[in-house]
Amino acid sequence: MKFYFIYKTLAHPELVASYVPPIVLEERLAHARQAEKQLGSTIPWLVDAMDNRLKHALGDRPNSEFVIDPEGKIVRKRAWSYPAQLRKDLEELVGKPDQITREEDVKLNLQAPLKAPAARGVVARMKRPRMQAVVMEPVVEKDGQPFFVKLRAEAEGPLINRGAGKLYLGFHLDPFHQAHWNNLTEPLKYRITLPDGAKIENAEGTAEKVVPPSDCDPREFLVDVAAWPQDKPLTVTVTYSACVGETACHIVKQSYVLRRKRDIDGGGARSEGAGFWDPEQFAEQALEGDKNGDGKLSKNEVRGLVLPFFDQFDRNKDGFLDATEIEEVANWLNTHHQPGVPEKNKKK
Amino acid sequence: MHRLGTLALTVAVALCGLTGSALAQREKKDEEFLKEKPVVGEMFPQMSIYSADGKEFKTSDLRGHYTVITFGCLT
Numbered sequence: 001m002k003f004y005f006i007y008k009t010l011a012h013p014e015l016v017a018s019y020v021p022p023i024v025l026e027e028r029l030a031h032a033r034q035a036e037k038q039l040g041s042t043i044p045w046l047v048d049a050m051d052n053r054l055k056h057a058l059g060d061r062p063n064s065e066f067v068i069d070p071e072g073k074i075v076r077k078r079a080w081s082y083p084a085q086l087r088k089d090l091e092e093l094v095g096k097p098d099q100i101t102r103e104e105d106v107k108l109n110l111q112a113p114l115k116a117p118a119a120r121g122v123v124a125r126m127k128r129p130r131m132q133a134v135v136m137e138p139v140v141e142k143d144g145q146p147f148f149v150k151l152r153a154e155a156e157g158p159l160i161n162r163g164a165g166k167l168y169l170g171f172h173l174d175p176f177h178q179a180h181w182n183n184l185t186e187p188l189k190y191r192i193t194l195p196d197g198a199k200i201e202n203a204e205g206t207a208e209k210v211v212p213p214s215d216c217d218p219r220e221f222l223v224d225v226a227a228w229p230q231d232k233p234l235t236v237t238v239t240y241s242a243c244v245g246e247t248a249c250h251i252v253k254q255s256y257v258l259r260r261k262r263d264i265d266g267g268g269a270r271s272e273g274a275g276f277w278d279p280e281q282f283a284e285q286a287l288e289g290d291k292n293g294d295g296k297l298s299k300n301e302v303r304g305l306v307l308p309f310f311d312q313f314d315r316n317k318d319g320f321l322d323a324t325e326i327e328e329v330a331n332w333l334n335t336h337h338q339p340g341v342p343e344k345n346k347k348k
Numbered sequence: 349m350h351r352l353g354t355l356a357l358t359v360a361v362a363l364c365g366l367t368g369s370a371l372a373q374r375e376k377k378d379e380e381f382l383k384e385k386p387v388v389g390e391m392f393p394q395m396s397i398y399s400a401d402g403k404e405f406k407t408s409d410l411r412g413h414y415t416v417i418t419f420g421c422l423t
Binding site: 029 | 374378382386387390391392393394398399401411413416417418
């Protein structure tokens with residue numbers, strides 16, 4: 001039996017460990033290798049090309065499913081994947097298995113996501129209105145510096161549809177490069193080159209000076225666009241200083257071309273607090289699986305996110321997870337995924 | 349021998365979180381999606397992608413087994 005995972009574009013950038021979409025293939029391959037480590041699985045990974053050809057060829061759906069026969073013909077197509085339906089499909093196609101592998105039989109050796117090389121939570125995240133990613137083409141120069149920082153560009157509906165509205169520019173450090181801001185020098189600056197017919201109030205901007213010498217929070221701007229012609233791309237040029245370790249600091253100048261068009265591969269980024277698990281609520285939800293009402297979960301009652309952590313967090317080794325132990329799972333996820341802490345959960 | 353011995357399972361994933369959308373909207377989109385190409389009975393699209401070490405991988409290499417491709421998320 002052969003299994004593969006396929007790496008495609010990030011559906012929710014910034015959600016786990018503040019990962020951001022790769023710009024070049026080498027970065028995408030590094031993501032796949034990191035995913036392999038994080039899952040702790042021996043299943044090999046395949047990686048979609050940078051033009052997302054496989055994703056596009058199969059309809060760009062988030063949770064679709066295809067079954068292909070040995071001759072390469074599609075024999076089942078589902079808009080949404082349901083494990084029970086898949087099992088039924090496979091039993092129809094190839095027969096019933098002698099033994100069914102259960103979720104708890106798969107001993108995944110889960111590893112923590114990459115940690116940021118400097119503090120997060122130093123600079124407050126911007127609360128932005130509902131927006132969508134717009135098509136953004138990084139200008140990749142041969143032998144140029146790595147994109148230590150990657151732009152996330154999003155626009156309000158009215159800006160995409162009519163050419164006027166808010167434009168979000170978020171400059172995010174890529175954890176894969178393990179770089180942090182160098183706050184001992186000039187803060188990040190951006191400049192938008194305006195084409196004919198474009199009108200933008202704050203076409204240039206500088207990030208606020210940050211007191212600690214380094215951090216890893218994004219530098220974010222909300223730009224007021226009064227006019228952006230549909231067929232005229234904007235060029236955003238950014239200058240920043242980032243360091244890998246204490247001494248290898250780089251002054252970087254890079255550009256991006258933005259188009260007034262929704263990026264169907266951009267995914268849905270999250271802002272502050274995304275991916276944060278409130279420990280008490282997390283435990284309450286998990287305990288909904290407590291079938292016999294004894295106030296704790298046996299391995300057979302545990303599902304989803306908690307399952308891979310059962311043995312690790314069954315501290316007293318009694319074969320059950322109680323509410324306190326489940327809360328520890330939430331704390332582990334919050335620490336290792338570094339989602340940021342929403343205001344209401346911050347300790348006063 | 350395992351009766352699914354010739355099954356190759358391919359799961360497409362990203363480092364991402366669960367998403368939610370209005371059920372009614374999704375059902376309408378689901379119906380449209382099933383009518384779009386490639387449909388059941390057609391050949392799976394042939395193209396080159398990569399293995400994790402950067403080598404070329406052709407989707408035609410998946411032939412010879414039943415293959416399941418599921419798009420999803422890791423977190």
